[in-house]
Amino acid sequence: MYxxxxxxxxxxxxxxxxxxxxxxxxxxxxxxxxxxxxFGLFANRQLGxxxxxxxxxxxxxxxxSNTALADRRDTLLVPFAATVAVNQWEVLAAExxxxxxxxxxxxxxxxxxxxxxxxxxxxxxxxxxxAIREIDGYVGAAMLVDRRxxxxxxxxxxxxxxxxxxxxxxxxxxxAAASRASGTVIYGLEEFDVxxxxxxx
Numbered sequence: 001m002y003x004x005x006x007x008x009x010x011x012x013x014x015x016x017x018x019x020x021x022x023x024x025x026x027x028x029x030x031x032x033x034x035x036x037x038x039f040g041l042f043a044n045r046q047l048g049x050x051x052x053x054x055x056x057x058x059x060x061x062x063x064x065s066n067t068a069l070a071d072r073r074d075t076l077l078v079p080f081a082a083t084v085a086v087n088q089w090e091v092l093a094a095e096x097x098x099x100x101x102x103x104x105x106x107x108x109x110x111x112x113x114x115x116x117x118x119x120x121x122x123x124x125x126x127x128x129x130x131a132i133r134e135i136d137g138y139v140g141a142a143m144l145v146d147r148r149x150x151x152x153x154x155x156x157x158x159x160x161x162x163x164x165x166x167x168x169x170x171x172x173x174x175x176a177a178a179s180r181a182s183g184t185v186i187y188g189l190e191e192f193d194v195x196x197x198x199x200x201x
Contacts, residue, residue, distance in 0.1 A: 004054050018080035063088075097139040105156070106164070
């Protein structure tokens with residue numbers, strides 16, 4: 001599986017209009033493309049950041065959908081997005097879970113040694129994911145990597161704001177243990193509201 005992420009920053013006062021536009025059109029636009037497997041839209045309304053990820057069955061379908069939809073995506077991000085970054089990822093492990101409303105999404109960014117990739121995936125599936133699964137309110141998680149740059153992200157979704165806030169300590173313990181065991185370098189930690197989740201059958 002493959003994921004395209006879009007990360008945009010801008011004036012928080014302008015964010016809601018773009019979220020409304022994306023919420024109204026994204027799933028319809030994406031699901032009309034071959035190989036579509038899911039979508040998530042997340043926002044930090046206080047900081048003025050949004051991120052979204054679309055899931056695809058092959059890298060060719062991911063690339064083709066990007067070509068087909070890039071112009072419309074840029075239009076939907078206006079006038080909010082002052083900066084936009086688009087990245088492509090390979091899914092190492094995923095447990096998508098059901099759709100939720102008013103949930104929270106935590107994103108951890110890391111770097112790894114290229115020769116450690118196999119152990120990284122195994123450690124996440126056998127140790128980190130089961131530990132995160134035990135945290136109250138857990139809904140789903142995934143690990144994505146960019147082999148070319150030896151970087152990755154782990155995203156975890158929790159069912160509601162109360163569970164999300166309470167999960168910070170327990171997930172920090174999981175993250176620290178995983179970093180020590182795998183030798184990864186954690187270089188970013190971000191939190192977002194869940195705006196839209198689409199989980200096709």
